[in-house]
Amino acid sequence: MPGLQTDDMSAAIHTPVKKNRLSLKFFQKKDTKRTLEFSESQAEEQKPSEQEEPESCDQVVPTPDSCVPLVCDKRDSPVPFVGLNNLGNTCYLNSILQVLYYCPGFKGAIKKLRNLSKKTEKQKKDIENEEVDEEVLPMNIELLWSLHHLITSMEQLQSSFLFNRKKYIDSELATSPRRLLNTLRLLNPMYEGYLQHDAQEVLRCILGYIQEACDAEESSDQSTCKRKSDTEAGNAKKRSKCLKTQSKRTSTASEEAGHFTRSKRKSTGEVTAESDQNKNEQASHVEVKVDGASTVPAKRPKQSKLSWLKPSGKQPSIFSKFRSMGKISTHASGKDAKAKLEEGDSLSSGKDEEAAGIYSEDKCPLEPEEKSPFLNLMERMFQGQLVLRTRCLECECYTERREDFQDISVPVQEIESLSPDPKQESKTLKWAISQFASVERIVGEDKYFCETCHHYTEAERSLLFDKTPEVVTIHLKCFAASGSGMDPYVGLSKVSTPLHTPLKLSLEEWCTRPSKEHYELFAVVMHSGVTISSGHYTTYVKMVNLKDIKVELVDDSLKPESPGTAAAEAYNPARGYNDGEVSISATSKAGAKKPSEGIGLLGGQRSVSGFDLGSSKQANPDKGIKEECSSSQGHQTAVKNKSEREPFAVASAGKEQDDTYVENSDDLALCNLLDYEGKWMLFDDSEVRLFEEKDFLNACSPETCTTSIPYLLFYKKVLE
């Protein structure tokens, strides 16, 4: 197998890109055919149950009219969510990427960060008056860019699918994280080759690199500013200055405007009209809108609020700036609105984030002040703080030590009973967390010397959450070292007694201060298989705020990176970057399919039994040969669809009728998507399947599952 792969590699390096595409397609066809054969019998078996699916949908979607056409749609085509192709045992990466993609606020943040880095790169160019080669990007920035690229290609693929459903019938809706994987491999050689890796590790890894990129961004930002003022006295400085002042002015104006548009948007519920209009209108308008958007999203206001509470950060300077311009009242009103928004619908937030994302496509200059809220975004989203508190029982004074945490590793069963006792009673997550944050007493012979009492006293030591992140990652320690293993990895055997996984979680009892926050489960990474170095990872994600997804018709004129075919789009990430990279990515992709096939046959990688046990009623989505579709065609179909379905589309979505033509097709597409609101999707590499919540819970629960058990739980913060 490896021989074959290297052959491909060497061949591909010397062949032109176009040929690669062809060869890739060939491989893909072969591959999908294989999968088809593989799952054919299943699909047939499950056909009757497939019929039930739309009915269960009816219960969720309030407008029955809209469902009728959807039923046929669904039967024929896969669900409108994009899978990720397995590039050779990369299910660990795919499962994590799907979680991140659906992680609230993450997409928008990546877009912003990417835009920011793009801008700084540009600035560098301006200053140095020379071409900065794109390929000399720092690796962590490059990771950010490739992540951004993956996200946009997933979005585009989804949009084009929604507009152009027919084109995707019998095709697999999937892209491949090739560029990201390559970057990751360059950053960390551990991920080279086709070995299975720990999903939790790769998550830490990716988030770490993004944080590094943010840090680099921050420092480079400062350095460029410095350089500007130091060296370049001439044009560049002037330009930047006037740019700054201008944007400052507009930002303050936008504070009002943003507030205004927000409320308007809230009432009307329209998203895209503005953005589309804005695109065609003057830049200043766009900027206004954008600025409003950037302050609106639920994530962001909360975050900025957080940083206002904190004494550090750059926020005070903004504040003073506003004050100096006499706009403080406006600012305050904006805050109020934010607060309202937090209380109100978190739904509109996603929408605004999307809008913000669109804005970044328009490449409006970001204000420097705006950077700070999301430069430490990874920290705020995923990083919390723990307090180790030692309290003297005599005087009740305590000392504290603080530690940052990214995830909580909790046991799934009691340590003393790790022996293979099949009658293990499965524990609750609450129990697991209290194991993690248990109170320890310092008593008996070794007392605690209290500095206040000047005496040896008894003391209590407890671990508490001081700051809780937006997203709490709970890592279930499913792998226990079995005695005999020489190799530390091989020796880790899996504990298959899963915890009872609650949909809602409150950390209040382990927090330093009372809070109204609680957490909702939005994604689960499942592991099936027996050891940490083998098995298969899949991801369940709950689809929420679907109506806020910006379904955008991809236009060739607007998008330089047009989605030709799904596959082509997927492996053409570096358009505009160097050709060498493209060819490598293409070839290794082509090569990668084969090893994965082989490994799959060996039973290590894809365990079908794993998700079959998940008691799925749904059929595997039909798979077929991918068809090529041009986006212009897609547009036409969408328009056609729109005219056919207009009445119910309007009724169901509750949108205003005076929308533009494109608007309505968006609504329609959205409407299709809305059927999946609140549903759980199983992402198994390129396959995406629908799960009802009860089925999902079944899959997670200990009764039905033996090999496939939850490994990482992702909870997002919900304010009440």
Next chain:
Amino acid sequence: MLDGLITLQVSYVIRDEVEKYNRNGVNALQLDPALNRLFTAGRDSIIRIWSVNQHKQDPYIASMEHHTDWVNDIVLCCNGKTLISASSDTTVKVWNAHKGFCMSTLRTHKDYVKALAYAKDKELVASAGLDRQIFLWDVNTLTALTASNNTVTTSSLSGNKDSIYSLAMNQMGTVIVSGSTEKVLRVWDPRTCAKLMKLKGHTDNVKSLLLNRDGTQCLSGSSDGTIRLWSLGQQRCIATYRVHDEGVWALQVNEAFTHVYSGGRDRKVYCTDLRSPDNRVLVCEEKAPVLKMELDRSADPPPAIWVSSTKSSVNKWSLKGIHNFRSSGDYDNDCSAPLTPMCTQPEQVIKGGASIIQCHILNDKRHILTKDTNNNVAYWDVLKDAGFSSPDGSDPKLNLGGLLLQALLEYWPRTHINPMEEEENEVNHVNGEQENRIQKGNGYFQVPPHTPVIFGEAGGRTLFRLLCRDSGGETESMLLNETVPQWVIDITVDKNMPKFNKIPFYLQPHSSSGAKTLKKDRLSASDMLQVRKVMEHVYEKIINLDNESQATSASTNDKPGEQEKEEDMAVLAEEKIELLCQDQVLDPNMDLRTVKHFIWKSGGDLTLHYRQKST
């Protein structure tokens, strides 16, 4: 009793003969209404007796000293004749409260004894502590104990899962309640030792408990900041009072069980009407967290309350204003508004002294720096302050520790051996001291006779405490025979000072002198040998007799008797040469052990370099 594996240590206390003031927080208070006396149990390990007649100039009457750690609780029994105390030294002691001496010591607890409870009608006392045990004691049996007849039967109540911090028994002795870090109250019948119930409700440690006379109602104060009223009949909490911002550490209640006085970490003392909790009065605000309170029950309603805190002074606060207030019915019902204290000045103050809050032992293990609560810094010499005045200069060969030990036990008859027939041997052992040893002590100095001497496990329980002058007493002498560890016997009875340790070292010319490196001679000397002596050796044997240097290798120190010559030599040597270790010039007063420990620092044999002074 003495386990061979446990190392025993001897300690002594440098202090004034009479310590008139509480030197630290006061953990417990008891009033003797008949004699108008107040007993305070201090964290300085001393129980003091005070006269509370206000006209008296100096309230101090006496100290009851026998504990060696915090005294955590005291109860006055037998109408004020007997006092029982519980301490962090893990003992419970029985005292004659009138005369102030310790009658017996109960050592059943294995950890700090934190709380006592007393049933007046039955003269029954219970003790409980961090070892989770509760012991019941019959006071009449305890007071009848003598040194020879010292066995006492006790019943114990077990079942507690966590360290006990509070205990209460009703006056009739029918119910006993314990509060612990388990957060539940456990209730027993002391007559049968049967568990009666568990009461759940508090969310933190329970630090204070009270029972009414017939044992039907219980009040508890907890670190969770609440006071709870429990009905033992209904086995449930009847009311929860949230009057404090922080933990409630002390409770008192009037005879009728209608008004509770509470104090705690927030330094405030409140009086709360149990029937209408909104009716609460802020009695006073202390300067430190309140540890204990004692109602002056000379009249009803109580005219005053004594309050002790983590500071050393004890204050008496008048309650008269409150009763006026109460009768007028003009309560401040608005709990949210900050109350103003009824009293701003205490009616009476028992002044406290300063306590040491920080100390640092200097490298010579002889001098100590301390800081006290008044921010005074003091410099102590553990020998001088114990009475040591350096005899005939400072002979480096004197084992000061050994001498001190001899001084501490000089009244112990066992040390007064008749050495006549052993004299020859003895003289050799004690490094040639010309002693006709019939006299006591070490022959150099005496420690103040009031110095307390404590034998205890290293870092653990105290076994025996006595005053230096008391070691001649019959009982003490007997107890010393049981307690004193062998290594102390060696020194004080057998007069065997520990041998000096020999350490090997090398002497080489310093590289800067350009002298040829001699063959490495491994020398050996007592680690107490001063650098001065080595310099003499160098001057005498190497510089002067350069040619013969090879011949003199070993002993420099083991040849006493050439004192006069050496004196001159020493002066000369110090003028001419200096010794270095790790390129650091050595002080002639340093001994080799110090050089090795603080300058050489590394392992391997100590290497010293010598060179002639450049001047």
